[in-house]
Amino acid sequence: MDRRPTIADVAKLAGVSRSAVSFALNGRPGISEDTRERILAAARELGWQPSRPAQALSRGRAGALGLVLSREPGAIGADAFFPAFIAGVESVLAERGDALVLQVTGPGDEEAVYRRLASDRRVDGVLLTDLRVDDPRPALTTELGLPAVVVGDADGAHGLCAVSLDDRPAFAAAVHRLADLGHRRIAHVAGPQEFRHARRRRQSWEQAMREAGLPPGPVLPGGFTAAGGASATRELLGLGPDRPTAVVYANDLSATAGLAVAQQRGLAVPGDLSVVGYDDTPLAAYTHPPLASARADAQGWGAAAARALDEVIDRGRADDVELAPAELRPRASIGPAPA
Amino acid sequence: MDRRPTIADVAKLAGVSRSAVSFALNGRPGISEDTRERILAAARELGWQPSRPAQALSRGRAGALGLVLSREPGAIGADAFFPAFIAGVESVLAERGDALVLQVTGPGDEEAVYRRLASDRRVDGVLLTDLRVDDPRPALTTELGLPAVVVGDADGAHGLCAVSLDDRPAFAAAVHRLADLGHRRIAHVAGPQEFRHARRRRQSWEQAMREAGLPPGPVLPGGFTAAGGASATRELLGLGPDRPTAVVYANDLSATAGLAVAQQRGLAVPGDLSVVGYDDTPLAAYTHPPLASARADAQGWGAAAARALDEVIDRGRADDVELAPAELRPRASIGPAPA
DNA sequence: CCTCGGCACTAAACCGCTTCAGTTGCATCC
DNA sequence: GGATGCAACTGAAGCGGTTTAGTGCCGAGG
Numbered sequence: 001m002d003r004r005p006t007i008a009d010v011a012k013l014a015g016v017s018r019s020a021v022s023f024a025l026n027g028r029p030g031i032s033e034d035t036r037e038r039i040l041a042a043a044r045e046l047g048w049q050p051s052r053p054a055q056a057l058s059r060g061r062a063g064a065l066g067l068v069l070s071r072e073p074g075a076i077g078a079d080a081f082f083p084a085f086i087a088g089v090e091s092v093l094a095e096r097g098d099a100l101v102l103q104v105t106g107p108g109d110e111e112a113v114y115r116r117l118a119s120d121r122r123v124d125g126v127l128l129t130d131l132r133v134d135d136p137r138p139a140l141t142t143e144l145g146l147p148a149v150v151v152g153d154a155d156g157a158h159g160l161c162a163v164s165l166d167d168r169p170a171f172a173a174a175v176h177r178l179a180d181l182g183h184r185r186i187a188h189v190a191g192p193q194e195f196r197h198a199r200r201r202r203q204s205w206e207q208a209m210r211e212a213g214l215p216p217g218p219v220l221p222g223g224f225t226a227a228g229g230a231s232a233t234r235e236l237l238g239l240g241p242d243r244p245t246a247v248v249y250a251n252d253l254s255a256t257a258g259l260a261v262a263q264q265r266g267l268a269v270p271g272d273l274s275v276v277g278y279d280d281t282p283l284a285a286y287t288h289p290p291l292a293s294a295r296a297d298a299q300g301w302g303a304a305a306a307r308a309l310d311e312v313i314d315r316g317r318a319d320d321v322e323l324a325p326a327e328l329r330p331r332a333s334i335g336p337a338p339a
Numbered sequence: 340m341d342r343r344p345t346i347a348d349v350a351k352l353a354g355v356s357r358s359a360v361s362f363a364l365n366g367r368p369g370i371s372e373d374t375r376e377r378i379l380a381a382a383r384e385l386g387w388q389p390s391r392p393a394q395a396l397s398r399g400r401a402g403a404l405g406l407v408l409s410r411e412p413g414a415i416g417a418d419a420f421f422p423a424f425i426a427g428v429e430s431v432l433a434e435r436g437d438a439l440v441l442q443v444t445g446p447g448d449e450e451a452v453y454r455r456l457a458s459d460r461r462v463d464g465v466l467l468t469d470l471r472v473d474d475p476r477p478a479l480t481t482e483l484g485l486p487a488v489v490v491g492d493a494d495g496a497h498g499l500c501a502v503s504l505d506d507r508p509a510f511a512a513a514v515h516r517l518a519d520l521g522h523r524r525i526a527h528v529a530g531p532q533e534f535r536h537a538r539r540r541r542q543s544w545e546q547a548m549r550e551a552g553l554p555p556g557p558v559l560p561g562g563f564t565a566a567g568g569a570s571a572t573r574e575l576l577g578l579g580p581d582r583p584t585a586v587v588y589a590n591d592l593s594a595t596a597g598l599a600v601a602q603q604r605g606l607a608v609p610g611d612l613s614v615v616g617y618d619d620t621p622l623a624a625y626t627h628p629p630l631a632s633a634r635a636d637a638q639g640w641g642a643a644a645a646r647a648l649d650e651v652i653d654r655g656r657a658d659d660v661e662l663a664p665a666e667l668r669p670r671a672s673i674g675p676a677p678a
Numbered sequence: 679c680c681t682c683g684g685c686a687c688t689a690a691a692c693c694g695c696t697t698c699a700g701t702t703g704c705a706t707c708c
Numbered sequence: 709g710g711a712t713g714c715a716a717c718t719g720a721a722g723c724g725g726t727t728t729a730g731t732g733c734c735g736a737g738g
Contacts, residue, residue, distance in 0.1 A: 004458060006723090006724055007726095008724080016687075017687070018688090018689095018724090018725080018726095019687080019688065019690095019726080019727075019728095020686085020687060020688075021725095022725070022727085023687085023726095023727095026726085030685070031687075032687090047458060050724080051396070051724055052392075052401075052460055053391075053393075053395035053396040053460055053723085053725090054396050054693090054723070054724035054726090055725055056392035056395075056693095057390070057393050057692095057693050057694065057695085057723090058692075058693050058725045058726040058727080060693070062391075062392060064440070064461075082422060083418070083421060083422070086441065087410075090441070090442065090444075091443075094442070094443075094444070097455060099440045099442065099461060100442075101403070101438045101439070101440055101441075102425065102429070102438070102441050103433070103439075104429035104433075105429075105433065116388060116436065119343060119386060119387065120388055120390070120391045121343075121391055121392055121694090122391040122403075225621065226621050226622050226624070226625035256622055256625070257622065257625035257626075260626050260628075260629075263627040264627050264628075282565050283596065283622075285565070286565035286596035286600075288598070288599030288600075289599075289603075345693090346694065346696095347694080355717075355718085356717070356718045356719075357694090357695080357718090358695095358697075359717060361695065361697080362716095365696085368716095369716055369717070370715095370716070370717075371717090389695065390693090390694055392693085392694080392695090393695040393696090394694085394695055394696080396693090396694080396725085397694080397697080397723050398696065398723085399723070460724090681737090681738090682735105682737085683735095683736090683737105684734095684735095685732105685733090685734085686732090687731085687732085687733105688729105688730080688731075688732100689731095691726100691727085691728080692726085692728095693725090693727105695722105695723090696721105697720100697721090697723105698719105698720095698721085698722100699718105699721100700717105700719080701717085701718070701719095702715105702717080702718095703715095703716090703717100704713105704714090704715090704716105705712105705713090705715105706711105706714100707710105707711090707713100708710100
């Protein structure tokens with residue numbers, strides 16, 4: 001008995017037909033309560049679970065969602081967002097025993113990956129993250145008839161359902177707080193501007209600056225990386241007497257690196273320079289000084305995205321979802337502007 | 340024409356039987372070069388790809404590997420290892436168009452997840468990571484007939500193929516370097532000792548201490564977390580005049596938090612305290628001071644594990660793999676012992 | 679008493695691919 | 709010139725489920 005049990009074994013053991021087993025398993029009517037229990041008992045006894053490939057084939061439904069990560073292999077570990085996001089997706093899928101299929105790819109063959117995913121029938125839909133400006137993927141998935149949901153705001157979603165989370169309140173809170181503390185020159189170290197979320201964070205910062213009646217300070221590219229954050233900070237600190245007294249970074253990684261650069265230069269944080277990150281990584285509360293940051297519920301985001309995608313798959317469409325906005329976690333890296 | 344093309348459509352277009360298409364696709368003999376090309380052209384024209392569920396069903400092979408992450412949802416983002424590891428796994432799978440199926444679960448229902456995975460037929464094998472002491476999973480997968488590979492050393496692998504990476508050289512290098520710099524009291528902030536890799540890192544540190552002729556200093560639990568690293572460090576620094584002059588942490592997260600605690604106390608790093616991490620996270624080179632750490636090739640590890648698991652699936656077994664050991668990246672957080 | 683409807687269940691087709699056992703046509707060999 | 713062999717292909721069964729179209733039985737209604 002090397003072979004795993006099939007539905008036929010269960011049927012034989014329970015003394016019914018294969019279809020009866022299928023009906024019982026899927027809670028269909030037309031099976032008496034007695035029989036249903038006998039069948040389920042038989043299944044339990046044999047340790048039988050329906051074969052997913054077989055189910056997928058006959059139902060025309062893979063029972064899996066796809067997530068394509070297209071990043072440089074090196075940068076892949078830098079992001080605390082994805083693990084939490086994925087955990088959220090899983091929390092929804094796990095209920096139904098569905099799975100998440102992950103594909104990691106370079107930016108180059110992204111399109112091919114989606115095409116394969118679409119004709120492969122391995123997933124029922126995909127989550128689109130890290131949307132870029134002029135991202136071809138929304139149109140592509142539509143063309144391919146592959147259900148998709150955009151993780152991020154509706155701009156550029158091309159009519160797809162978008163599950164978004166507003167980061168403006170967090171940037172507004174940070175900038176206003178800094179303004180209240182007397183800062184007038186507040187810089188931004190931005191993420192790669194080909195990404196919509198990076199661009200949006202930058203815009204959120206700009207808008208907050210305008211609201212606070214401050215001239216938008218210098219914006220430097222930080223690439224979401226530690227190296228980028230460090231070199232942007234070096235440049236900012238080299239600006240002379242008019243250098244910014246506060247920097248709002250696009251993420252914690254570049255912010256933490258910036259923090260270190262400032263300290264390496266002998267500057268006190270927040271005495272000489274205030275610093276704000278974004279993401280509220282596990283480390284943020286434990287840097288020296290603790291890094292003010294913004295907390296977005298990545299896990300909730302994943303769960304919401306998975307639910308939305310489910311709905312798109314089932315009903316063809318779903319309403320956009322707006323999650324609770326990111327919240328500023330003020331910490332000691334923010335202080336009064338230097339005199 | 341809403342329906343996606345099937346092998347029958349390709350066969351019709353190419354004017355051959357369905358089996359011919361299958362043969363051509365899978366590079367089997369018995370199809371002339373001409374016909375093969377005609378078939379492939381037809382497939383290309385229709386944009387046809389074989390349905391994975393159908394292939395899986397008839398081949399009895401899912402064409403997917405499973406990875407179960409059982410972590411607290413909160414801790415999930417803290418680890419830079421997994422994203423890189425997963426990228427490595429993918430690099431192997433992508434060649435064949437195979438996929439990685441991810442399951443995230445709490446430690447509680449781990450066993451159920453593996454049981455389901457085994458009878459589900461959704462994956463052909465699983466990668467076992469984060470092995471614990473007395474981990475039930477190796478025995479469980481063996482019992483279930485689910486091919487598996489242990490990511491980590493062979494201890495506790497229960498006869499399964501293990502893909503390991505020696506961290507001893509890195510700890511030895513760190514401790515010896517510290518010893519050479521005059522440090523005599525070197526502490527260790529350990530990871531959760533129920534994990535074999537955490538335990539092993541601790542042992543590596545101990546062994547290195549013995550080799551250096553030093554009495555193993557205090558060992559405190561750091562839980563691989565920032566909070567744990569911070570509180571362990573606070574405790575170490577409270578030990579009075581005999582407090583350690585150097586701390587070797589089990590990972591970068593706790594080390595970075597420890598660094599911050601020391602600085603918060605007004606201690607200079609490395610002037611008053613030397614600090615070493617492990618993992619060489621993207622941030623390590625950009626902290627203040629840059630954090631000495633040990634670099635393990637997580638991506639290569641993932642790739643090797645995937646290849647080993649493939650072999651186990653195909654041939655029933657595979658030889659253990661020993662990867663290039665982790666290497667110390669000495670950085671400015673290490674310095675001469677205080678006078 | 680006969681028919682009718684509905685419940686509980688079965689038989690068989692079907693999902694899309696792989697694969698094994700043939701079948702055909704053609705060159706080869708004695 | 710008939711057996712032999714081989715390359716190139718076809719037909720049909722099978723993978724393990726789901727689903728549709730029945731079938732048999734029983735109680736109710738006229």
